[in-house]
Amino acid sequence: MIFRSPDRPPEGISRREWRRRNVQATPSSTPPAATPVQAPILPTPFPQPATMDADDTRPTILTVCTGNICRSPMAEILLRARLESLGVRVHSAGTHALVDHAMTEPAQELAVEHGAGTDAASAHRARYLVEPMLKDADLVLTMAREHRSHAVQLMPSALRRTFTLREFARLAQTLSTEDARAAADAAGENPRDRLRAAALAVTGQRGLSAAVPDEDDVIDPYRRSRETYELSTSQLTPAIDDVERIVRAALA
Template sequence: MVTGSEAATPQMSILFVCTGNICRSPIGERVLTGLAGRAGVPVTSSSAGVGALNGQPIHPHASAVLVENGYDASGFESRYLRPPMLTEADLVLCMSREHRAAAQQMAPARWKRVFTLTEFAALCDLGALPEIIAGRGRLDPNSDLLDIVDPMGRPREDFDRVFAEVEPKVEALVTWLAAPGAKRAGQSSAEQASATRPGRHATGESR
């Protein structure tokens, strides 16, 4: 059970990525908004698609599955993924390996902060973001298990399946976000101590 009392500033910005930004990534975005809000965890949740058309409504089946499970689906409009969205996000969570590769290619300097949702959920118990980045080699980066299959053009049951995959992974994310500040700020305790030493300056991320 996550509680807001464990949450700490600064607020983290999380971007979900899929293909059309009308099925999978909106589910991730709205589930995170709902769960984080209930837990009192400050977070900015957004989404975009590598092949999206701007301004499209959420898919009716995705909307229905969200509403039926207690999440808000109103007012959604799709967005085409652009590099500034990736550079402004603290963490990018993709629905498949294909999306992960596209996002990393689009913003190479941010590649370390780009994961599949399944990948990050499996690693988030490692601690702060640097530890998660270091631990990503524990998983096969080419495994089909890292993908959440696109339900577009499929029956409503496939959207239920996507929701059933996404929600527990986002719950794990919210638990991570609610942990003490080092995890949410993306710095380990050692890095935070180093950053406060005289004469030490932060460096930008690079490949």
């Protein structure tokens, strides 16, 4: 039996033809051209809310939650209903906002039951929390500690005017109306300075009342039962009372 070298052509085939066949059968050493990868489509910058104006001199409160469709808009429109006569501007945002979504129906219904206007409840549209909002705000009230941390990481200089809503209420309970007004008076006549001074006075109460971390949060009712919405509202609305008291002390 005759064994042929793999480098030699079979009988009846010339060396030139054998080489041609081998070249065609051998995979190319040049890698195929990469399939073009489409660049990710990035969201366009979300515009500033209509209530924001760099030249606005009104004292400003910002409320913050996750989706900006339950807790923070409820706090926003309840505070606006109570404080608009004092010239206070209130708006809200979400750390992971469902942009352009309305408030959920249970949140709208409960907000109206607790004093918000029907039009204000139905007009709300969710928006992202962005740094200019924090820079613009004289008082930042978040619905939970995770939102407070997010806000402060986004703008560390906002630390002393950023609270969870229930934390602010807890601290405000150890600050008298007279002391809040005195702190505002020391800041002068500018309403924004007065509100920031009152917020700073509330900050000074840290350590004077026992803190139970979970009790500083407003429970998230999103996609949960009506009972959970009612529980969330029952945590939120008493805290709104304390915010109103301090803001009135500073501005009324």
